[in-house]
Amino acid sequence: MFFLSDMLNKKIQMPKPGEALPGRDRPIPTASDHFVSGRPLKGPYPEGLETAMFGLGCFWGAERMFWETDGVWVTAVGYAGGATPNPTYQETCTGMTGHAEVVLVVFDPRIVSYADLLKIFWEAHDPTQGMRQGNDVGTTYRSAIYAFGAEQLAAAQASKDAYEAALKAAGRGRITTEIAPAPAFYFAEAEHQQYLAKNPYGYCNLKGTGVACALPAVPAA
Numbered sequence: 001m002f003f004l005s006d007m008l009n010k011k012i013q014m015p016k017p018g019e020a021l022p023g024r025d026r027p028i029p030t031a032s033d034h035f036v037s038g039r040p041l042k043g044p045y046p047e048g049l050e051t052a053m054f055g056l057g058c059f060w061g062a063e064r065m066f067w068e069t070d071g072v073w074v075t076a077v078g079y080a081g082g083a084t085p086n087p088t089y090q091e092t093c094t095g096m097t098g099h100a101e102v103v104l105v106v107f108d109p110r111i112v113s114y115a116d117l118l119k120i121f122w123e124a125h126d127p128t129q130g131m132r133q134g135n136d137v138g139t140t141y142r143s144a145i146y147a148f149g150a151e152q153l154a155a156a157q158a159s160k161d162a163y164e165a166a167l168k169a170a171g172r173g174r175i176t177t178e179i180a181p182a183p184a185f186y187f188a189e190a191e192h193q194q195y196l197a198k199n200p201y202g203y204c205n206l207k208g209t210g211v212a213c214a215l216p217a218v219p220a221a
Contacts, residue, residue, distance in 0.1 A: 011095035011138040012131040020083035021096045027086050030076075030187040035194035036067055039074045041187065045106050049073055052107065052117050052152070053080060053182050055100035055144035056125040057133030060195040061204030063103045065124055067194070071112030076104045077193060079186045080146055081178065082139075086186055092140050100144045100178075104185055114152055115215050118159040121145065122213040124206055127163070128173040134205050143177040146185075153181060163213045170211045 033040055045051075056062050059077040067075040079087050082098025092099045105117060125133055127143040145160075147153035156179050164175045187193075196202050 013095075014098050014139055015083065015096050017083075019096065020098055021087065021091050021094070023084035023091070023097070024086045027187065028088055028189060031190040031193045034067070034074050034076075036197050037074060041074065041076045041193065043106075045073065048108065048110070049106050050109050050114070051148050051182075052105040052114060053102050053146040053148070053185060054105065054117070054121045055081070055102040055142060055146075055178075056121060056127075056206070057101070057141045057143075058136055058203065058205050059101040059103055059188070059192070060202060061206040062101075062124070063194065064196045064204070065120065065206065066103055066105045066117070069107075069112060069117070069120065071108045071110075071116075073106045073108055075106070075194075077188045077195075078102060078104060079140075079188060080183050081144055081180070085184075089189055089192060093138070095139050099140060099186070100142050101140050101188075102144065102146065102185070114155055115159070118145075118156065119213045119215055122159065122163045123208045123211075126207065126209050127175045127177045128167065128209075130176045134207055136205055143175075145177060145179045146182040147179065148182045153179070159213070159215050162215055163211075166211050166213065167209065170209070172209055172211065 079099035084097035087097040133141045145156040
């Protein structure tokens, strides 16, 4: 029993400096094109598009939700927020890389705003659960917003404050979502890209709180 408890504790705690797996110098192989749209996963992306990155539990269902959003040009799943360079799926599952499962979202701000994506993010999962999402337990399943630039960072923090007030009014707990500047993004293996398009009846654990997210108004320019 002690051994099982020790393993679980390691899974829900970020690795300390020097504990993370070493990883590798080169990126792991992945798909070249999006399975649904056929667009290039790694670009080049059309001029005028912007990028966002979200972690909200298992990345299979999270990615489908975003690629089905009007105005999203392409999505990809991967790993971010940890210490191990170019990790594999198996390595991240040990909890010894520090990475979260995330979705990279390339979107057209003329069609869908970053605020719209934040609303989708907050309402699609429970951001109060710490190092887990439902029955999925571990650092890889933590809630995270990784922002590209100061504007996204400010918008993410403002949305957190607004949603936390709504959750409190509904009797829910405090938000544990990690909000930080975007770190390195490592593309996951080909089999994980657009997984639920390839496996329509595959596992999806997305479940929101049922609390609507009313984002703060953006000041007029």
